[in-house]
Amino acid sequence: MITRYETGARMSQAVKANGFVFTAGQVAADPVPSVAAQTAQILAQIDALLADAGTDKTRIISASIWLADIAGFAEMNSEWDKWVPAGDAPARATVEAKLATPAYLVEIAVIAVA
């Protein structure tokens, strides 16, 4: 069975299937000009999506992080490191990429166990 969450014409914000939950790439709902603030918003959005899908951040197995400017790496990590549960950090890859609009400084997608 495939369960989709917040499904629109273009994408779903999360999809559950075969014991996994895949989130869409999350960007800040309010893209204030701060890498840390956008990261904090995104991580809260991920918490909410995982809760909707019946799981949580202790069960994330993989994360993809895109930074509009890799110079924001440490600032993004300052929020990330506070948020990751001790002992349950996922595999992760972080690279620089321009995002859908210049206002977006960070985008994060995760895969969790359902």
Next chain:
Amino acid sequence: MITRYETGARMSQAVKANGFVFTAGQVAADPVPSVAAQTAQILAQIDALLADAGTDKTRIISASIWLADIAGFAEMNSEWDKWVPAGDAPARATVEAKLATPAYLVEIAVIAVA
């Protein structure tokens, strides 16, 4: 069991395992200089790969899209939005990245339920 499709020395175009199908990043077989035209070709290639693997676009759970120039976002979406089945949109992340050759304007990889 792992089943591989269109397997060469470098990559397979799709691989099925544990109830999922992963496609390779698809680029247009005929990279005409149009984001819309390349997107349409890629989506048809994905349809064909999923059919080979015994599934279809209603069962895609996650898509990764790379645009050589993020300015092509709306043009890519014009094809994407027509193609995505109503109610079955996958999770998705779209970022800008230079691709293997400058002729490639779009690349798309998907994960589907088998």
Next chain:
Amino acid sequence: MITRYETGARMSQAVKANGFVFTAGQVAADPVPSVAAQTAQILAQIDALLADAGTDKTRIISASIWLADIAGFAEMNSEWDKWVPAGDAPARATVEAKLATPAYLVEIAVIAVA
């Protein structure tokens, strides 16, 4: 059950769950200024991570490759093509992206069947 390997405060280098192993994006432990040399190191690191998780490169189903400069595509492939087991090549996507530090020329993450 979720099993994490080389887990720190920020990430795990690999995570096993639901019959899959996801590695973190691997960068060269010794980032000498050579795409080929970094690629060879990364592929050896992936071999070691997969061995820790009880699997190996014949069971990789998907690979994500980032090159700091896409001009290194052929040089990366020279190592990749030697390493991939005949008949067992994974799905793959390769794009250009700036990585965490300028010394890193290549980053590779894989998903394997456990």
